Amino acid sequence: MTIDVFEEPADTREEILAATYRSLRDHGYAELTIKKIGTELERSPSLIYHHYEDKDALVLACLEYLLEYFEGELSDGKIDDPPARLEEVLEWWLATDADDEWMGFVTAMVELRTQAIRDPAYREHFTRSDRVFADSIAAVIRAGIETGDFQECDPEAVAATIQTTILGTVLRRSSTDGDDWLDAVRDELGMYLRTRVYDEK
Amino acid sequence: MTIDVFEEPADTREEILAATYRSLRDHGYAELTIKKIGTELERSPSLIYHHYEDKDALVLACLEYLLEYFEGELSDGKIDDPPARLEEVLEWWLATDADDEWMGFVTAMVELRTQAIRDPAYREHFTRSDRVFADSIAAVIRAGIETGDFQECDPEAVAATIQTTILGTVLRRSSTDGDDWLDAVRDELGMYLRTRVYDEK
Structure with missing residues (x-):
């Protein structure tokens, strides 16, 4: 469950953003300083x-860099297996064995978000990133309706519900x-999706 | 949609807590200072x-005072109309016409929560208050199963799902x-509750 976007920074700017990401993840926003990011980066804060x-x-x-990366990944071709893709999203966000990273x-x-x-x-x-994230889930549901894996439903409304449940968790x-x-929440969300989205014959 | 717990403070302690509540609500935590609460209270910070x-x-x-008040309200007798009570909870938390207060x-x-x-x-x-809130919703669902308004389900799991959705919103x-x-989220939550909780014959 790592985010590999920052694994191979191409230039100084990406190196700085990668160090910012790691500092945020490891120490949180409140403790974040330009000085600490400099230390993480082994460079001077003035850089x-x-x-x-x-x-x-x-x-x-x-944040923008992460979002653009995510958008790039999403525009990368069609959704081959919508049910598997939906499971992947739920698994990523709702896994109980989440690691420290x-x-x-x-x-x-x-x-x-508190900021x-x-x-x-x-x-x-966050207004924009929530929209991108909701659109990405709605696209998976729409794709599943097309393939016949999912029943007719309101993809945007279902996406908003999944997204809100994820934010709550x-x-x-x-x-x-x-x-x-x-x-329990995973199970109940699964029950909702089975009656509302999955086409269980 | 006001919280009337602090409307008639009985002593200095309750007056201070009431002023703290109003300051938090009106200005937020980041801006909160003992000095501002003193101003709100028209008393010296040293008090x-x-x-x-x-x-x-x-x-x-x-926070503890609010939670104790809420617990007191809850222990106040039985739940006469479980479906109405459940609607009341959803309406309170998910109303689109929420006012500034x-x-x-x-x-x-x-x-x-970020703190x-x-x-x-x-x-x-928050661990304790989430438990109290979840228990209160589970009690409403359990009461509804007893009156026959609700179908057999897992009251704790449904309560956890409602609570998590509320936190997400x-x-x-x-x-x-x-x-x-x-x-959309309200509608979808309603659909989930109709298949999972309400006994629609």
């Missing part, structure tokens, strides 16, 4: 300031101890 | 420090613009 004016400009650039990533996303409460730039980002996992409720 | 050692001790006391309240809750990522005291609070509303997805 970073040369590219980005402050911490938030850098974090937003990192994954938890660090989603926890940082919750922290950054969006009062910072219009973050708000704009992420918020709850980040802010509470124990995840014994998570299996 | 507040006499009761609470710092901002977080005060906020946590406020309500949005201020739920937004502050998201901010405080729970790294602060064990907040984490402990709260996080998404706090961090993005536009809530055109919210009606």
